[in-house]
Amino acid sequence: MGLCIGFAGKGGTGKTTLAGFLVRYLVENGKTPVLAVDADSNANLNEVLGMELESTLSEAREEMKTKAPSLGMTKDIFIEMKINEALVEGKGFDLVAMGRPEGPGCYCAANALLTEFLQRLTKNYPYVVIDNEAGMEHISRLRAKDMDVLIVVSDSSTRGIQAASRIVDLAKSLNFGVKEYYLIINRVRDTENKDALLEEVKKNNLNLAGIIPEDPLIHEFDLKGRPLIEIPEDSVALKEAYKIFEKILNSST
Ligand SMILES: Nc1ncnc2c1ncn2[C@@H]1O[C@H](COP(=O)(O)OP(=O)(O)O)[C@@H](O)[C@H]1O
Numbered sequence: 001m002g003l004c005i006g007f008a009g010k011g012g013t014g015k016t017t018l019a020g021f022l023v024r025y026l027v028e029n030g031k032t033p034v035l036a037v038d039a040d041s042n043a044n045l046n047e048v049l050g051m052e053l054e055s056t057l058s059e060a061r062e063e064m065k066t067k068a069p070s071l072g073m074t075k076d077i078f079i080e081m082k083i084n085e086a087l088v089e090g091k092g093f094d095l096v097a098m099g100r101p102e103g104p105g106c107y108c109a110a111n112a113l114l115t116e117f118l119q120r121l122t123k124n125y126p127y128v129v130i131d132n133e134a135g136m137e138h139i140s141r142l143r144a145k146d147m148d149v150l151i152v153v154s155d156s157s158t159r160g161i162q163a164a165s166r167i168v169d170l171a172k173s174l175n176f177g178v179k180e181y182y183l184i185i186n187r188v189r190d191t192e193n194k195d196a197l198l199e200e201v202k203k204n205n206l207n208l209a210g211i212i213p214e215d216p217l218i219h220e221f222d223l224k225g226r227p228l229i230e231i232p233e234d235s236v237a238l239k240e241a242y243k244i245f246e247k248i249l250n251s252s253t
C-alpha cells in the first residue's frame with residue numbers, strides 16, 4: 001500500500017508550490033513512481049510541475065454521461081481510456097487533474113465508477129501527492145484515495161492559523177482516513193515574531209512540522225512564468241521544505 005500525502009489550506013498559502021516541491025523531493029530520493037493529483041478545480045499544479053494538461057477527470061465524467069452510450073463500448077472500458085488520456089507522464093511521476101466539480105444532475109453512478117478506477121490506478125504508485133482546494137468537501141464525492149498524511153499550509157497570521165485549525169476539524173469530520181496531521185507555516189519573514197506564532201500554534205492544538213521563509217527566488221520564477229519545480233537547490237524555501245518532508249516521511253513509513 002502506497003503512502004498518500006495531501007495538502008490543504010486557504011487559497012494562496014502555498015499548497016500547490018509545496019505539493020510540487022514534495023513531488024520533486026520524492027523523485028530525487030528515488031521514491032518513484034509518484035502520482036501527483038491536482039484536486040483543485042482551478043488546476044495549476046501542472047504549471048508548477050511544468051506540464052501541459054490535455055484533459056481532466058471531470059471531462060471524462062461528463063463524456064461518460066453524454067458520449068459513452070453511443071460509442072458502443074462499456075462504461076468500464078470508456079472510463080479506463082479516459083483516465084489514461086488524462087494522465088500526463090513526467091520524469092519519475094505522473095500527473096492527473098480532477099477538474100471541475102459536477103454541474104446539476106445526478107453523477108452518483110459516474111462518480112462511483114471514476115472513484116473505483118482511481119483507487120485502482122493509485123495502487124500502481126508507492127507515493128501519491130494530492131493538491132486539494134481550499135474547501136475539501138468535494139473530495140468526499142470523488143476521491144482518489146484515503147489520505148494518510150494531511151499537511152495544512154497557513155500563512156503566519158493569527159487568522160490564518162485559526163483557519164488551518166478549522167480545516168483540520170473539517171478533514172476530521174469528513175473521514176478521509178488521515179493518520180497524521182501537520183501544519184506548515186509558509187512565507188514567514190525574518191522580521192516576524194516567531195514566539196507569538198508558536199504560541200498561536202499551541203493554542204490551536206496544531207502539530208507544527210516547520211516554518212518556510214518568504215523566498216524572493218520564488219517571486220522571480222513566478223514573474224518569469226518558469227515552473228517552480230526547476231527552482232535551484234539553494235532556494236531557501238526549497239531547502240526548508242525538504243527538511244520538513246524528510247521529517248514527515250521518516251515518521252510515517
Ligand atoms: N515561500 C514562498 N515565498 C515566496 N512566494 C511564495 C512562497 N510560497 C508560495 N509563494 C507564492 O505564493 C503564491 C501562492 O502560492 P500557491 O502555491 O499557488 O498557493 P495555493 O495553492 O495555496 O493557492 C504563488 O504566487 C507562489 O509562487
Ligand SMILES: [Mg+2]
Binds near residue numbers: 015016017040044131
Ligand atoms: Mg493551489
